[in-house]
Amino acid sequence: MLNSIKLMLTSTLLLFAFSSIALDRTQIAENAEDVTPLLNGMAVPNVMVKTSEGDPVSLKAMLLQKPSVIVFYRGGWCPYCSRQLAELKNIEQALTEAGYQILAISPETPEKLQSQKLETEFAAQLLSDADLNAIKGFGIGFYVPDDTRKLYKDRMNVELTPDTTDRAVLPAPAIFITDTLGNIKFSYVNPNFKVRPSAELVLSAATLLK
DSSP states (O other), rough: HHHHHHHHHSSTTTTTGGOOOOOOTTTTTTGGGGOOOOOOTOOOOOOEETTTTTTTEEEHHHHHTTTTEEOOOOOOOOOOOOHHHHHHHTTTHHHHHOEEEEHHHHHHOOOHHHHHHHHHHOOOOEEEOOOOOHHHHHEEEEEHHHHHHHHHHHHHOOOOOOOSSOOOOOEEEEEEEETTBHHHHHEEEOOOOOOOHHHHHHHHHHHHHO
16 A cells, blocks of 8 residues: 555546646646646746635645645535535544645635535635636646536536636546645546545655655
């Protein structure tokens, strides 16, 4: 287990490594398979997000306070995201004791995050990226096909977040671990939204990076 985690720490996202040169990562990809996420050693962009109370905050400034585990998720409506956050809840105490803060970012509005806070006791700070600043800055945003957007609306009453072209955008689910300089030390991004890293892997990676 230890060797496999070390291997992951020394090679970020082999799935996307071919696209690491001369890219404009702020461009939203046409599909989840074409996202071009930030890689290990890269700096987190200086972007603004909002707290669940609607207050604008600098993500970069937040990361300078403590080593951080950043979780990008699709929204509280997504059962796979809810399951992932529930699993991370099992390791939040260990992460906190190791000096980490947990930031969970989604494209949902602060108002929707407020309802999520009432439904969970998860200690992670929920952040709204309804303006898509962080999602674009981390290179993990992709356009949702119109038929899928309609399906979410009709079956789940979910209004996906649009960009300035009115096309719906979602993030490829991702986890980034950063140091207090705002540099990425570990990352996991998978275009298959049904596949998430285990809480054990996240905790092991965070522990090795301390």
